[in-house]
Amino acid sequence: MHTGTVPDNPAQRRVEEVLAELTGSGVEVGVQVAAWRDGELVVDAWAGTADVAEGRPMGPETLVPAWSTGKGVAAALVAVLVDQGVLAYDVPVARYWPRFGVAGKERITLGQVLGHMAGLPQLPADVTPERLLDLPAMADWIAGQRPRWEPGSAFGYHAWTYGVLLAEILRRATGRTCDQLLREELAGPLGIGDELLFHVPEHLASRVATCYDGGWAARLERMPPGAPFFDCVPRGVLPVAELGNRDDFRRTALPANGVMTARGVARLYAVLACGGELEGVRQLSAATLKETTTGWASGVDRMMGTTCTMGGGFVIGDSGAKPVRPAGGFGHSGSGGSTAFADPAHRFSFALVKNRMTVPGLDARLASEIRTALGIASD
Template identity: 35%
Template sequence: MITPIHGWNDPRFDAVRQAFESNFAERGDVGAAVSIYLHGDPIVDLWGGWYDESRECEWDRNTLVNVYSSTKGLVAFCAHRLVEQGKLDLDAPVAEYWPEFAASGKQDIPVRWLLCHKAGMAAVKRELVTEDMFDWETMTSALAEQEPWWTPGEKHGYHAMTFGWLVGEVIRRIDGRSVGAYFREEFAAPLGLDAHIGAGPEFDARISTVIEPQIAAEFPPTSDLFGDPDSVGIVAVINPPVFNPGGPAIASRRDWRAAEIPAANGHATARALARIYGGAANGGRIDGVHVLDPETIERGIEEQTNGPDTCIGINTRFGLGWALTGESTPYGPNPRAFGHPGAGGSLGYADLDAGIGFGYAMNQMGTEVAHDPRCTVLIDALYESL
């Protein structure tokens, strides 16, 4: 079966199109899109393959897909907007904005530690079921009441799911809007982004079904793991259960799509990811619309953590909410590149030195923790073409 490829690219970047086509032929892509901005202008906007695993419907220009942790990068834009407005102090205790969070010895944890994964709150200690993560109050109250897994600030560990509820609740306490509403009204609407944290049923016809990788995974009962600090990385994704290895994707459920799970359930086009990061890389504006001030972005990409991650077992490097270019998240050759990958392979990033905004989204999830080979060939082709 011939894979349909659509869209356009500046002829200087034909190598990116060739790399995109090779992902279907050689790396197992089913449906995907890649979009790139350079100095505020689109230079690549390609999509292809199939919307569904049965390969009956084509992926089209407006297909949305769950981009998992690439959502965290969008949440970071929201937090930095509040910093820019003087409403959020990164060094203030979280409890200053969210008093209940002070319970169980957490009264001194600063906001910045939530954003850079040093808060020790990487998993929920109250035993949960899948449906609990669709209820904001259930998740935020569980986090507010518990003790950290490690001494806050002592080390860093990826807050795979809790990042969204923690940072999102700070945003809600300051602004009054949910993080999904804040992102929609402050960024998506003015910038023309087809990206959503909480997607209503009106989007279902455009949302591609995520295809989970066929891997075998068996975990001990969650209750056996709560007392073991070394188990936090496992608890983070099984309490509540986020993935269903070998079975139907939880991401295809209507209640998953509708909920605001700001660490993991953003639904977006690659174009939306490229556009917001393209604005960040273009002096903080895109088509004359404000994204963030350059000094806000520079503060956001100051390195906060770099080294072994206590939760996911690889070296990670974080600024404030964004993953910085590095060993596990290589975004090209330049030092001032930042963004966020998502489970399975999606990626949005900005390269301030080259003026690049990049977005990739797909439905066939890969098995790499952070560094997906499909993105690697696209990024390599991009920089070779500059």
């Protein structure tokens, strides 16, 4: 259940044991877990099934829809482009995209979009998957909207619009699409060009796991009808298994989401956990990394109603009842229980992706199990 490159250590053995138990009992369908410590891959485990009907097993290279875990990948990509001088956090979006600079949005910066502070979380109430996935038209619709609050004064989760806005900004600023940029500037140089994606190209379609519902859809449906959440995630585009299995959804490069392997995204966060450098190759300057992973805003999220701290596209620390990220850690989680994060204090990174969409909990459990086995304090 692990490659020859992974040491036979207590953390690896413990994760293998837990995954075998969970997939064997049917609590999970397919799961991948990976972790790095001090520049070395210390856990690389997988178990279960990628597609039940086909009898296709979950393997280390199976691509798993990890939903908003992709927002952290997008944040890392932007950081690389900022480091290169191609983008700047404090530049108004309208400089890249003139049509955007109307209706009170003239001074909204790229950093405010990344930090969910732009005041533009809303989608049309009657939005359909087809309309959401028409990214040029959706971007044009957002460009005509007035911010819900004074940009920069508060933050609220831009669940889908984060991806629509970033895709358009990146295209206009660079002349390349977000998926091209990801492959050419970040995933490719890290050797994970086929393991870290904003969309699924045709030649990789057979490697993608099928999503299954494990109670996640019911949890979303139980939210109060008037909850602000439904302004940023209308019922027609809820992040549930049915949407994740659509071919058109998988083919659309929308950097609010990601399709990935645990091994791939854990490698990305290992770079970030080690100050921007891994295996002797520097991907990002320490200064830019520090800037984007410093808390830019803290308080109550206007759309989710939860308390958190946001950086430049990363959630900093964890204020949840069952914390996944340690204090000083940063990353992003996705619908249905996937997550990835870096803990720079211990030069540690962790990733979990899975195809049965459940209420989160396994992520915190396994991150804690691995940290304990490695002797890392859970401060």
